[in-house]
Each structure stands twice: as C-alpha cells, then as structure tokens.
Amino acid sequence: MATKENSTKKLTLISLVLMIFASVFGFPNMPRAFFLMGYGAIPWYMLSALTFFIPYAFMMAEYGSAFKDEKGGIYTWMRKSIGPKYAFVGVFMWYASYIVWMVGTSSIIWIPLSNAIFGSDTTSSWALFGLKSTQVIGILGILWMALITFIATKGLEKIKKITSIAGTAVAVLNVFLLIGSLLVLILNKGNLAQPIEGLHSFISSPNSSYGSPVAMLSFVVFAIFAFGGIEVVGGLVDETENAAKNFPKGIITAALIISIGYSLGIFACGIFTNWTGILSGKDVHMGNVAYILMKNLGVSLGLAMGTTTETALVIGSWVARFVGFSMFLAFTGTFFTLAFAPLKQLIEGTPKELWPAKMTKVKDGIPKNALIIQCVIVILMIMLVSFGGDEAAKFFSRLQLMTNVAMTLPNLFIAGAFIAFKNNDNIKKTFVMFKTKTKAKIATCSVLITVGFANIFTIIEPWYTKGDISSTIWMIAGPLCFTVVALIVYNRAEKKQNINNEEAA
Incomplete structure (x- = not known):
C-alpha cells in the first residue's frame, strides 16, 4: 500500500513534459518574434535551439539521470561536479533572480485575465476605494502570492495538477494556432497573408527597427532567452516516477517539441x-501583440469561411478572450513551478548550516516554512513597488536590470560544470547522450559561447544603441552584487560549521 501511495505522488512522464512545457515554452514569444523579425525570426530560433537549447537540455538529462536519487537539483549537480562554493554562488544568483521575477509577474499576470474577461487590457483603469491602478494591482498581487503559497504548501500533488492544467492550456493554444492557420491557408487556396519573397524573407525583417546588423543581434538574444528555464525542473528528479528512464526522456521530448x-x-x-x-x-x-495577432486569426478564419465582417470581428474578439484565459492559466502554471522548484533546490540541496533551522524543515516533500518566508519577502517587495511611489518604482526597475543577466548566468555555471561531471568517473552515469568527452566539450563550448554572447550583448546594447550607460552598469552590478552576497553567506557558515569537511565526509 505504501508503495502504491508513493507512486501516485510521483511525476509521471506526461506530467513532467507538461511541467517543462509550461515552464519553458512561452506562447507570446512566437507573436513577438513575428512582430520583431517576421519570417526572419525562424532561422535565429533554429540556430538558438541547435547551439543552446538542445545541447543544454541533453546536459540536463545526463545530470538528472546520474543524480536521480539526490535532492537539491542543480546545486547538487554542480557541487558533485566541481565543488560546494561554486555551486552555491550559481544557485543563489539563480534563486534571487526568480524572487524578482515573481514580484514583476504578480502584476503582469492580470493583463491576460483582463483580456479574457473584457477582451482587452483594462488594467491601467482599474480603481477601487480611491486606490490607483498600480495599488489595486499590487493588492491583487499580494493576494495572488498568498494563494500560490497556500496551495504549494499542500504538497507536490496540488502543484502537479495545476501545472498539468497549465501545460495543457499552452498545448491547446498552440494546437489552435497551428490548426486555425492551416485552415485559413486551405480556405484561402494556399495564399499567405505575409507573402514569401524568396530567401530574403527569411533573412531580413519587415520591421524597420530591425534592419541593422546590431538590431538583428539583439534579436538573437531574444531568441536565446525564449528557451530559458529548463533547469528549473532539475529539483524534481527525485519526484519523478522511474527517474532514470523518464527524466531524460521527458527533457528530450519537451526540448524537441x-x-x-x-x-x-x-x-x-x-x-x-x-x-x-x-x-x-x-x-x-x-x-499586446499576442492578443492583436490572435484576434486577427479569428477574424481571418471568419472571413475565410465566408462570414460577414461583423461576424468575423466577433469571432476575433472571442479568440482574444480564449487566448487571454489560456495565457492566464499558462502564467499560473509557470508561477507555481517557479515559486516551488528553485526554492526546493536551494533549501534541500545546500548545507543546512547556511539557513535558520526552521527554513530547512521539509514536510510532505515541501519546505513549507521556507515557502512562507519566501512569500513574505515577495509580498513586502510588491507593497514597496505598489505603494512606494516613483522612487520605489525606479528601485524595482533597477532591480530588474540587475537580474537580466543574473538569471541566465547560472546556465553558464551549469554548462561549465558539465566537463568536470563527464571527467568524474566516480559519478555513475545511467544515461549518456554525449558518447565521447570530445562531443561533450563541443556541446559545452557551444552553450557557453551562445549564452555568453547573449549576456555580453544584453549588457552593452543599451549603452551602444541608446547611450544608456546607467542600464549597462546596473546589469553588470547585479551578478557582482549577488555573487558577493552569496560568498558572504557561504563563508560565514563555512567558518562556523566547517562545511567543506562535512561535504567531503
């Protein structure tokens, strides 16, 4: 009976794929990519997938399979490959970035809900009891964070159900896009609304803002970041059913899809x-481009079927509502995953001496006290941003700039540890994607160069294109600040508890 009960709480292959899908695949990235580059976005996305996402996903699969019985996710992977201090700096920077992400997303999430209810974004006009829209949205964000935390403390089973629904919603939205567009193509007898004018259409952009080489390079950064987030599920290896087989299979399946x-x-x-x-x-x-574009799909579908313009506009309006509702579910699933998985890796993977005793307590597979503390921190930051006036808003904008690069640097930490992982024969590797060390080195270099370029260009782009040296400085300051804080936290605990000796024991 105990075995049966435990297995029902594990993530199945389908649940894992849906969780990865909900965490990584951003539906708005496609309309936004078409808006920025037209068909010219496709080669850059393919290049980003080949040089970054697919090899990186294969690394995640190898790591996850090798450490299938370990808790701590990416921290454990890096610690056992290189060392605890290297791992802690990487995972701390990664986690701090997601705290800022939750604060920002607690405001953004109401835009798709507004589109679902009203057919457009009305959040700027929301007011209640004399409060401004930013304050109303702030209160909603506080209630949202409290609700997310309350449900998350009930266990992985609750999170799994919600992320599965979210992953399904994203999948349905994409199926609708593909089938709807195919139907329009058939009904219009193969005529494309955006004609293809030879190879030129897949190289240049119809957007005049993206006509220069520098602007095109900035789009490469956008394409690379569209694939970010797969490392989040690293902390769920021990929660996956038949992890040695299903975890790598789930990652590879999701990556290809x-x-x-x-x-x-x-x-x-x-x-x-x-x-x-x-x-x-x-x-x-x-x-708003995702809603405008998908509303146009509804209108185009109606006109292609021979309806009147008025009827086609009604169809388009309901499609926009459907998109808003689906994206709200997608945001919800992503929020649940990112509110739980990074914290789980931080608390369960790192030495307990780094944290107050109450934070490290795990019940029902959930670090409940840590979740509550995280919730309080996020709520305080939401209150500061929503009710703190212009100076608080500027502070948060700078904080977001600080995390722009810090959020992706852990990818470099994880990829950088992969060679050491492959060279360590003491680590039992139950799943091997890169059959030789040479192939592993090539894949590692590909990921490091691609992400490194993206980060360097992200840092210099505001200064180079707009003369905005302040944004460049804040983006450099972010990783440096998080690294210093992580080293201070780690070194203090190291002196008190001699962590290195305990880790080696």
Missing part, C-alpha cells in the same frame, strides 16, 4: 497576418 513548435508557430503567424497591414501601427507593442 518546444524547438520545432516555436519555428512552426512563427511561420503560422504569417499565414493569417500581413505584417504591414496588422502590426505596423503605433499602438502595437510587445505587451
């Missing part, structure tokens, strides 16, 4: 959307 799905989705956008006719207006921007 996501890589192919992005390219197909971008191409599908051109089937029903003429860039100049729909996306060239001044009111179209990165925040």
Whole structure:
C-alpha cells in the first residue's frame, strides 16, 4: 500500500513534459518574434535551439539521470561536479533572480485575465476605494502570492495538477494556432497573408527597427532567452516516477517539441497576418501583440469561411478572450513551478548550516516554512513597488536590470560544470547522450559561447544603441552584487560549521 501511495505522488512522464512545457515554452514569444523579425525570426530560433537549447537540455538529462536519487537539483549537480562554493554562488544568483521575477509577474499576470474577461487590457483603469491602478494591482498581487503559497504548501500533488492544467492550456493554444492557420491557408487556396519573397524573407525583417546588423543581434538574444528555464525542473528528479528512464526522456521530448513548435508557430503567424497591414501601427507593442495577432486569426478564419465582417470581428474578439484565459492559466502554471522548484533546490540541496533551522524543515516533500518566508519577502517587495511611489518604482526597475543577466548566468555555471561531471568517473552515469568527452566539450563550448554572447550583448546594447550607460552598469552590478552576497553567506557558515569537511565526509 505504501508503495502504491508513493507512486501516485510521483511525476509521471506526461506530467513532467507538461511541467517543462509550461515552464519553458512561452506562447507570446512566437507573436513577438513575428512582430520583431517576421519570417526572419525562424532561422535565429533554429540556430538558438541547435547551439543552446538542445545541447543544454541533453546536459540536463545526463545530470538528472546520474543524480536521480539526490535532492537539491542543480546545486547538487554542480557541487558533485566541481565543488560546494561554486555551486552555491550559481544557485543563489539563480534563486534571487526568480524572487524578482515573481514580484514583476504578480502584476503582469492580470493583463491576460483582463483580456479574457473584457477582451482587452483594462488594467491601467482599474480603481477601487480611491486606490490607483498600480495599488489595486499590487493588492491583487499580494493576494495572488498568498494563494500560490497556500496551495504549494499542500504538497507536490496540488502543484502537479495545476501545472498539468497549465501545460495543457499552452498545448491547446498552440494546437489552435497551428490548426486555425492551416485552415485559413486551405480556405484561402494556399495564399499567405505575409507573402514569401524568396530567401530574403527569411533573412531580413519587415520591421524597420530591425534592419541593422546590431538590431538583428539583439534579436538573437531574444531568441536565446525564449528557451530559458529548463533547469528549473532539475529539483524534481527525485519526484519523478522511474527517474532514470523518464527524466531524460521527458527533457528530450519537451526540448524537441518546444524547438520545432516555436519555428512552426512563427511561420503560422504569417499565414493569417500581413505584417504591414496588422502590426505596423503605433499602438502595437510587445505587451499586446499576442492578443492583436490572435484576434486577427479569428477574424481571418471568419472571413475565410465566408462570414460577414461583423461576424468575423466577433469571432476575433472571442479568440482574444480564449487566448487571454489560456495565457492566464499558462502564467499560473509557470508561477507555481517557479515559486516551488528553485526554492526546493536551494533549501534541500545546500548545507543546512547556511539557513535558520526552521527554513530547512521539509514536510510532505515541501519546505513549507521556507515557502512562507519566501512569500513574505515577495509580498513586502510588491507593497514597496505598489505603494512606494516613483522612487520605489525606479528601485524595482533597477532591480530588474540587475537580474537580466543574473538569471541566465547560472546556465553558464551549469554548462561549465558539465566537463568536470563527464571527467568524474566516480559519478555513475545511467544515461549518456554525449558518447565521447570530445562531443561533450563541443556541446559545452557551444552553450557557453551562445549564452555568453547573449549576456555580453544584453549588457552593452543599451549603452551602444541608446547611450544608456546607467542600464549597462546596473546589469553588470547585479551578478557582482549577488555573487558577493552569496560568498558572504557561504563563508560565514563555512567558518562556523566547517562545511567543506562535512561535504567531503
């Protein structure tokens, strides 16, 4: 009976794939990519998948399979490959970035919900009891964070159900995009709304802002970051059913689906959307382009089926509502995963001496006290941003700049530890994707160069293109600040408890 009960609480292969899908695959990335580069986005996405995402996913699969019985996720992977201090700096920087992500997302998440209810983004006009819209959204964000934490403390089973629903919602949204665009293509007898004018269409952008080589390079950064987040599920290896087999299979399956799905989705956008006719207006921007584009799918579908313009507009409005609801579910699933998985890795993987005793207590597989403390920190930051005035808003903007690079640097830490992992014959490797050390080195270099380039360009882009040296400085300051804090925390505990000796024992 105990075995049966435990197995029901484990993540199945399908649940794992859906969780990865919900965490990594951002549906808005496709409309945004088409908005920025048109069909020209496809080669860059394919290049990013080949040089970063797929080899990185294979690394995750090898790590996860080798440490299938270990808790702590990416911290454990890096610690056993290189050392505890290296691992702690990487995982601390990674976790701190997700704290800031939760604060920002607690405000953004209401935009798709507004689209689902009202058919457009009305959040800027929300007011209650004399409070401004930013304050109302702040209160909603506080309640949202409290609800997320309350449900998360009930155990992995609750999180699994919600992320599975979210992953399914994202999948349904993508199926609708692909089938809807294919139907439009058939009904329009193969005519594309955005015509293909030879190879030129897959190299240049219809967006005049992306005509220069520097602007194109900035899009490469966008494409690489669209694939980020797969390392989040590293802490769920020990929660996966038949982990040695299902974890690498789940990662590889999700990686291939996501890589192919992005390219197909971008191409599908051109089937029903003429860039100049729909996306060239001044009111179209990165925040609303997904809703505008998908509303246009509904309108195009209606017109292709022979309905009146009025009926087609109604169809488009309901499609926009459907997209808003689906994206709200997707955000919800991502929020649950990122509120739980990074913290789980930080608490269960790192030495207990680093944290107050109450934070390290795990019940029902959940670090409940740590979740509550995390919730309090996020709520305090939301209150500061929402009710602190302009100076608080500027502070948070700087904090976001500090995490722009810090959020992706752990990818370099994890990839950088992979060679040491492959060279360590004491680590039993139950799943091997890179059959030789030479192939492993090539994959590692590919990931390091790709992510390194993306981060370097992200740092210099504001200064180089806009003369905004302040943003560049804050992005450099972020990783340095997080590294210093991590080293202070670690060195204090190391002196008191002699962590290195305990780790080696």
